[in-house]
Structures are given as C-alpha cells and as structure tokens.
Amino acid sequence: xxNSTKYIGKSVPRVxxxxxxxxxxxYGADIHLPGxxxxxxxxxxxxxxxxxxxDTGPALAIEGVKAAVTARDxxxxxxxxxxxxxxxxxGLEWFxxxxxxxxxxxxxxxxxxxxxATTPEIADAAAGAVAVEYETLPVxxxxxEAMRDDAPLLHEDLYxxxxxxxxxxxxxxxxxxxxxxxxxxxxxxxxxxxxxxxxKIQRVSHGYLETQAAVARAEPDGRVTVWTSTQGIFNAQRxxxxxxxLTQSLLTVVxxxxxxxxxxxxxxxxxxxxxxxxxxxxxxxKLVVDKxxxxxxxxxxxxxxxxxxASATKxxxxxxxxxxxxxxxxxxxxxHAPGGMRSLGPYKADNLKIEARNVVTNKLAALMYRAPGSTxxxxxxxxxxxxxxxxxxxxxxxxxxxxxxxxGDDDLLGTTFGPIGLKEVLNRVARHPTWTKPLRGRNRGRGxxxxxxxGLVNTNSSVLLHVHRDGSVxxxxxxxxxxxxxxxxxxxVAEELQVPLExxxxxxxxxxxxxxxxxxVGSRTLYTFSLAVHSACGEVLAQMKERAAGRLGVDPGxxxxxxxxxxxxxxxxxxxxxxxxxxxxxxxLGGPITAMGSATSNHPPCFAAHITDVEVDPETGKTRxxxxxxxxxxxxxLNPGLIxxxxxxxxxxxxxxxxxxxxxxxxxxxxxxxxxxxxxxxxSDVPFIxxxxxxxxxxxxxxxxRSVAELPIVPVPAALANALFRATGARFNNLPMTPEKIxxxxxxxxxxxxxxx
Amino acid sequence: xxxTPGTIKKTSIAVTINGESHELEVKPWQTLLDMLREVLHxxxxxxxxxDGNCGACTVILDGREVNSCLVLAPEVDGSEILxxxxxxxxxxxxxxxxxxxxHGAIQCGFCSPGLILTTRAFLAENPHPTEPEIRVAIAGNLxxxxxxxxxxxxxxxxxxx
Numbered sequence: 074x075x076n077s078t079k080y081i082g083k084s085v086p087r088v089x090x091x092x093x094x095x096x097x098x099x100y101g102a103d104i105h106l107p108g109x110x111x112x113x114x115x116x117x118x119x120x121x122x123x124x125x126x127x128d129t130g131p132a133l134a135i136e137g138v139k140a141a142v143t144a145r146d147x148x149x150x151x152x153x154x155x156x157x158x159x160x161x162x163x164g165l166e167w168f169x170x171x172x173x174x175x176x177x178x179x180x181x182x183x184x185x186x187x188x189x190a191t192t193p194e195i196a197d198a199a200a201g202a203v204a205v206e207y208e209t210l211p212v213x214x215x216x217x218e219a220m221r222d223d224a225p226l227l228h229e230d231l232y233x234x235x236x237x238x239x240x241x242x243x244x245x246x247x248x249x250x251x252x253x254x255x256x257x258x259x260x261x262x263x264x265x266x267x268x269x270x271x272x273k274i275q276r277v278s279h280g281y282l283e284t285q286a287a288v289a290r291a292e293p294d295g296r297v298t299v300w301t302s303t304q305g306i307f308n309a310q311r312x313x314x315x316x317x318x319l320t321q322s323l324l325t326v327v328x329x330x331x332x333x334x335x336x337x338x339x340x341x342x343x344x345x346x347x348x349x350x351x352x353x354x355x356x357x358x359k360l361v362v363d364k365x366x367x368x369x370x371x372x373x374x375x376x377x378x379x380x381x382x383a384s385a386t387k388x389x390x391x392x393x394x395x396x397x398x399x400x401x402x403x404x405x406x407x408x409h410a411p412g413g414m415r416s417l418g419p420y421k422a423d424n425l426k427i428e429a430r431n432v433v434t435n436k437l438a439a440l441m442y443r444a445p446g447s448t449x450x451x452x453x454x455x456x457x458x459x460x461x462x463x464x465x466x467x468x469x470x471x472x473x474x475x476x477x478x479x480x481g482d483d484d485l486l487g488t489t490f491g492p493i494g495l496k497e498v499l500n501r502v503a504r505h506p507t508w509t510k511p512l513r514g515r516n517r518g519r520g521x522x523x524x525x526x527x528g529l530v531n532t533n534s535s536v537l538l539h540v541h542r543d544g545s546v547x548x549x550x551x552x553x554x555x556x557x558x559x560x561x562x563x564x565x566v567a568e569e570l571q572v573p574l575e576x577x578x579x580x581x582x583x584x585x586x587x588x589x590x591x592x593x594v595g596s597r598t599l600y601t602f603s604l605a606v607h608s609a610c611g612e613v614l615a616q617m618k619e620r621a622a623g624r625l626g627v628d629p630g631x632x633x634x635x636x637x638x639x640x641x642x643x644x645x646x647x648x649x650x651x652x653x654x655x656x657x658x659x660x661x662l663g664g665p666i667t668a669m670g671s672a673t674s675n676h677p678p679c680f681a682a683h684i685t686d687v688e689v690d691p692e693t694g695k696t697r698x699x700x701x702x703x704x705x706x707x708x709x710x711l712n713p714g715l716i717x718x719x720x721x722x723x724x725x726x727x728x729x730x731x732x733x734x735x736x737x738x739x740x741x742x743x744x745x746x747x748x749x750x751x752x753x754x755x756x757s758d759v760p761f762i763x764x765x766x767x768x769x770x771x772x773x774x775x776x777x778x779r780s781v782a783e784l785p786i787v788p789v790p791a792a793l794a795n796a797l798f799r800a801t802g803a804r805f806n807n808l809p810m811t812p813e814k815i816x817x818x819x820x821x822x823x824x825x826x827x828x829x830x
Numbered sequence: 831x832x833x834t835p836g837t838i839k840k841t842s843i844a845v846t847i848n849g850e851s852h853e854l855e856v857k858p859w860q861t862l863l864d865m866l867r868e869v870l871h872x873x874x875x876x877x878x879x880x881d882g883n884c885g886a887c888t889v890i891l892d893g894r895e896v897n898s899c900l901v902l903a904p905e906v907d908g909s910e911i912l913x914x915x916x917x918x919x920x921x922x923x924x925x926x927x928x929x930x931x932x933h934g935a936i937q938c939g940f941c942s943p944g945l946i947l948t949t950r951a952f953l954a955e956n957p958h959p960t961e962p963e964i965r966v967a968i969a970g971n972l973x974x975x976x977x978x979x980x981x982x983x984x985x986x987x988x989x990x991x
Contacts, residue, residue, distance in 0.1 A: 090939070093938075094930050096943045105871055282974055283938070333974045364881070555938065717934070722977045725977035726977075749881070755972065756981065757962075
C-alpha cells in the first residue's frame, strides 16, 4: 500500500448523516406495518421471587387483546439449538431467562409475560390484567454478600466456571479466572515500597438514547422477518433460532439504524418476544421498551470491587502487582472477567497476578458495556500507579515510562507484543503542552492515566462486492453500522479499486441477503472487515485483469491497473478502461464481476494516555473539567474525523461514569429509573475533547489499522481521580466522584489528614 | 373497572404541521409525540425517554422548542408545528442540517433531529452566541455518542457573523 492515498486518511462525512439529519433514517421503532399489534411486557416488581401462579386469561378477555405469551410458550430446546445458543458470552439457558422468567424471577423488571393488542393503550391495560402471584425470596444485593459461604443461592445449579479444579458444590460465583507470572508474594516481601488499596466501581447504564425496539412478522408457512435495532443481525439470528427452535434460513433479521448500542443491544430478547407474539396472533407485532424498563431490566455495565497491591524499588521500577477483581454481573451469568485480565497490560513487572470473579446478584444482567470489564480494572490500577508514583516521589509520567511495555515484552496472557505504540504515546505526552505547561490556580489539578485494550478474538466479517455495468460498485454488508462502517467500507473500496468515492455505495442488508458478519462490538469492526474487503477488492481486480488480458490478447500477468485503465506493455494501444470491461462483462466476458471477501481474526493491542485538568469548587464540591486530551495509537487513521468523534463520545461517557452516573439500588430495587435521576453528562458539563492520534501501524492489517472505539472510555475515571487528588488532596477510591463526596472530603480533611484519604 | 381505553371519545383538532394543515381526531391523553409518530407517521421525531429528560422528541411549536412528549395533542389545536421532516426544502438541507453533517456532529443520529430543532429555535433568538451560551442552550438534549464536541463546533460555525 503506497503512502499517497486518495481516500484513506480523509475525514469524509458519514454516508448516512443526511438521512439522520432529515429524520428519514429508520430505527427499530419507526417501522409501521398494516395490521400491526402493539406489545407490552408484564414485569416483575420483585428482584427475587418464585412465581406461584401466572394467568394471562384476564388479559386475553379484554377486547382488542390478540395474544399473550409466557415462558410456558418457549419451545423445548433441541440439540441444534443448544449448540447454537451456547456460542455467545451468555449461555442459552440464561438468554432464555433474559427473554422470559421461568419459575422464578431473578431481578426487578424481569419479563414474566408479554401481551399484544390492537393499540398501545389496550396492551398496557392487558399487561396490568395479567394475574401473577409471587412468593418473595431473600434478595442478594451485593457481591461480597453473595460470595459468603452461607449466602442463599441465586441459581441452585450454578457451578463456578474455572480452568482450575471443578467445584463440588454450587455457589454464586459464576466464573473465576486467574493468570500470574513470577511470585508476587515474594516480591512484595522484598520490596522497598508496597501499597495496597481496594477500589469500588459502581454499576452504570449504557445510556443509549434509543431503547430496544423491534417489529416481527411471522408468516403462516413458518418464515419470520424481524426488524430491529440490534448490534448484530447474525448474532441475533443465532440467539433467536436457538431459543425458539427456529430454522435459521426461515428467519430474516433486518438491521435498522441503531440509536446507540455500546454493547447493550447484543442480546435479542425483545425480538424473541415479538416473534412469539406474532406467531400466536398471526399479525405483525411491535415492541418498544420504555426508558424506565430499559434502565431497570435491559442491561447494565458491571460494578466491581478491585484490590490492587503493588511494589517497586525506590528508583521506581515496578517489581510486582496483583489485582483482584470481583464483578457484579447481575442475575444472568455472562462474561466480564476477561476484560479485567487486560488491566495490567501497560506494565512490565516480573511478578504479576490477576484474579477475577464474576458474581451473580439479584440485579439486571451486566451486559457488555464499551470495553467490558476493562474500565473497572483500569480505574483501580491507574489510580494505584498514580499513588505509587507519588509515594515514591517520582513524576507519574516518568513512573509510567520506566515501567511501560514495549515490543518483545510478553503480556500476562502470554502473548508477545509486536510493534506497539505505548512508548510513542508516552513520548508525545512528554512533549505536549497539555502536559508540559504548568497548571496554575487554586483547587486545580492535573491527572494522567494510561489505557490498554485489545478487541475480541476470533470474530468474522464478510463483504460482497458487485461491479455494475456502468463501472460503479455496490458493497453488501451484514455489519450493523454503529460507528461509520458504511463510510469506512466506501473509503477502502474506492481506494483499492481506484474509482471515485461517489461510485461506491454500501448497502447494509439483512441475514438473507448479506454474507455473515459478527456483531459490531469489541472494537472489532474496522480491523476485521478491512481484511475482508482487502481480499474482495483483490479478487475483483484479478477478475478484471484476466478479462482485460483476454481483450488485449496478452498474458494476464502482464496487465497493470491504475486510475481506471488496464494496461499491458508500453504505449496506449494496449489498454482498456475499467468501464469498457464492466460494460462488456455480463454478455461477452464471462458474466458479472462479483467477489466475496471474508476474514476471521483477532485484534491488535492498543494503547492510550489521557491527560485532564480539573478545578473543584470548594463551596459545592462540583468538578469542572478545564481541559481533556486523549493520546491514542490508532495504527493508522482511516477517517480522522470519525475517530475523533468516537474518542470524544467515549471520553464524555467515561466522565459520566467517573463523576455522577450510578444505578442506585436498595435491596435490588433500582432507585433512579429515569434520566433525571440517572444523570448523564450534558453539553454544559464538558469541555472540547482534544485528540492526538498516534500512528504505529498494526503489522497484521494491510492498512495498519488498530481498534479505536472502546479504549478511549477505559482511562477516563482514573485520569479524573488522579486530577482530583491533586486538586483536593483527597484520593477517591469509590466511584462516582460526586460533588457530595468531594465536598465532604474537603470539609472533613484538614490539609494533612486529607493526604491519607 | 373503568372504561376500556378504546371507548373514550376523541377530540378534533386543526393543526399546521410543516406548512400543511391537518384535521385530526386525537385521544385526550395522547401526547404530541404520539400524534406525530403514530397518527401521522412522522417518525423523524424520536422518543428517547418519554418524560422530558432527553430532548430527542424536540419539535418547534409556534416558534418555541418543546419536548413533544410533554405536550398533549389536544393542546396544539390551532398551532403551527415544525418537525425535522419540514426543515429541508425540496431535498436541500437547511444550513443547520448541513453544518451538522459537515462537522461530523451526527453519529447514531437518534438525538440529531431534536438537537437540530433546538439549534434552530436558539439561533433564531440569539444569532451570535458564545460557546458557553451554546452549551447551555443544548443542555436539554442528551447525546451519548459524540461528547457534544462536534455538535458545539457545528453550531459555532453557524453563529459566526
């Protein structure tokens, strides 16, 4: 790939932006079909209860009510379904409980039944008429409580998933992972300086503005179509078919625009409810989740306790670090611990250990939330490294530079780092005015935190290219576009095929028309589909060179392509244009030009550093963020404008997590199920977010791309905590760092005692 | 048991939406948002929270921006309403829409119709605002994707004299 590119590296606007600006773009709730019914969900008011009786009869007696569904309507599981369903992070049995409660409810707001009626009002009345009798059970509200030996069991058949010895009795610990190298205890005992602290990270909401919404239409012959704002149509198809024993070829999942996902639209529960109702009623059914129900019952970002212990020499060399993480994953076992296993990624000590547990509680499931598990671990580790540097009397950037990993070092999971950008990131920070220019003024402080993330492993993306008679190109993708997928595909195809950007159109298609792609999660999309599209473009050019050679009467190996012309030999006599080949192809050159590209890949390591300046108002405890700068190694920037937007969004999301957002529970009951009491950052709470993009190309990608979208939330809470320490003298180990906590820390601590907080 | 919802008498209203007059039968409890989306199928107006906290359902009612989820449909009898569908004329983007597109202020796009209409009402009152004024003016419109950076820059580009 040459360095002079026409479209790669350019900030072209998103292809669908005008549709979104004019209200033409269609989201899950915007579908309206003739004869469509409206669904409403009957939800449990209790966080933990046995369902003693459940009667939908009174609802069905209301005029206009056409169908009601409970867990009794879920079909028996088949072997094919079991195999399909257990592929994801959440096993099939648990996913079916996300769809509908079985014999007991496990969290407040869990769906117990669902009804469909001719109007939303009748559906509401019908949901209220469903008779449910509950026997309440003790609520497990906190993970520390849940891990006690005498704790009541949430699931009587839950045995800890572990690589070690299989447990002999069930517990509330769903998973236990441990990785280590060296001997941390020995290193702690021998060290000049040791520090240990426990940090607490609260549960948060994904905060997407569009709640889950879907419309399903079941046909009498067994075919089903579902229109949904899911993050992955093929993953949704797999989950639905497994849970409902449907044949995959009978189900078409149509991607709608997604009004924010962040990992919260990765389980197709709402889709299952719509399909079950539509099959019973014989009419299309729409279900749009209320915001309060989404906050209560759709999915959350996990809370966690994190204990970090680290030791260093007096010169500042980290000799050992251990991290113990306990995630509050809610009632339905799924994966968070793997995210925590990356938390020590930036550091190269000889002795490292991470232990992570997923623990179940009577709360809604913690689904993947932007860099799942990573932000929690990072807050603890990066707060701790800051405290280590201060304790040793070393500048926090210097402390990071002494201990930063580089090419050739092994990470804790045993992978040897190839070319990585951490040193470049730190060097840029060291030279940048956001770090070098002193911050003056009272109640102000500057914080630094590092971030590390790698995307998912072993995921697939595929694309289909069609070259039309007029030479224009259609790209068909089954990728759900959350982050600019269509725009990015267009840029790469135009670059590779050397055709004008305007002649490339990307179509997001459904599961019956597009080749397979995994969901848009885990910062995987651009990295993997660029591999797929690279191979598809290569295939198109090979086909066209062969056809050009045939027309020119030369060997295909001698044909060169550039700027719309295929040439052989010297001079113009031996050339044929792109358009000439595309025009002749269907009738005279062997058929249409079409190619599929597919790639299954892992993702490269990505590093970032964040710097922020804050000012605290001692009267109110309120934090004002004066400046925020992200330094991130993006490998190579395909579309700098889109990257900046991703980073800015992630940073502000992280500011919310750090300073105010919290799903607040009382015995499993959510206390703030609305956007007034669950307060996300507004435009007036934040400054502009500055971006420094660093480009250390990823070696396994033909363009050098790295993953971008999740990493920039990871360091935010720690960067702010470290800045707040310098502004207030108080170390905040317990998120969120609300004005109340800051106010009391300032009130209670005299300058000397504050240092110990 | 009271009356089932379907049997309550509807109210007739006359309203101008995006320059077109409509005579509509609406339910007394129906919100303006519901009327736009479910009766007229003007789905460009989005429902984010349904209780006035997110601004995604913002429309312009007689020159002022309102959360259409907090206005009852019978109240808009005799009013003029501008929704996102009425902003571009004959397929040409309004300057605010253009600025949002060109500045990369649109990501998932769910908040965009509301933000664009809030911006329109705000700039009509204050054509040359400062950055802090812009931030306060759009503070009623939540966005989870952009961090507001490019939205504020898009509005600043319009605010220059």
